[in-house]
Amino acid sequence: MNHHHDEHSKAFARNRWITKTMLVLGGIKLIWGAYFIADGDFEQASFCLLMAAIWFLNYQWSSKTPFIMLSNSGFTLRRSPLAPRKVVLWENMMDLRRTGPNRVTLHVVNGPRFSIYLAWINATERALLLQMMEDAIAKKGAKPKFEMGLAH
Numbered sequence: 001m002n003h004h005h006d007e008h009s010k011a012f013a014r015n016r017w018i019t020k021t022m023l024v025l026g027g028i029k030l031i032w033g034a035y036f037i038a039d040g041d042f043e044q045a046s047f048c049l050l051m052a053a054i055w056f057l058n059y060q061w062s063s064k065t066p067f068i069m070l071s072n073s074g075f076t077l078r079r080s081p082l083a084p085r086k087v088v089l090w091e092n093m094m095d096l097r098r099t100g101p102n103r104v105t106l107h108v109v110n111g112p113r114f115s116i117y118l119a120w121i122n123a124t125e126r127a128l129l130l131q132m133m134e135d136a137i138a139k140k141g142a143k144p145k146f147e148m149g150l151a152h
Contacts, residue, residue, distance in 0.1 A: 014122075022055050030048070068121070072136075073090065098130075
């Protein structure tokens with residue numbers, strides 16, 4: 001999907017509180033690593049420093065990579081650096097339901113259903129995300145369902 005020429009594309013950043021927590025956890029592991037170095041326990045120090053590096057790299061990736069990118073043709077979901085990105089075209093969406101206070105479940109043609117956890121998106125943008133998805137799906141003839149209830 002080419003987002004530069006798509007006048008309706010919108011990137012939804014990850015929740016700032018979640019990404020900041022990654023930075024704090026990395027800092028804690030770094031401090032523990034320094035403690036174990038001072039204590040002479042290089043095995044524990046190596047583990048803590050490796051974990052700190054992983055948290056810092058995850059923070060860096062999460063700060064730069066939108067959780068979800070919407071465009072005229074569909075959306076791209078990036079859950080984590082190691083998980084493959086999921087690209088869904090609006091025309092392949094069968095159903096979108098609100099299945100919890102912070103979750104929507106998506107059913108796609110010839111594919112499994114999956115959930116999008118809204119808590120991963122900044123709270124100020126959650127309603128906009130749902131509205132944009134609802135509008136795009138409605139244009140394709142599908143019926144989004146945002147009332148509370150279980151998706152079957």
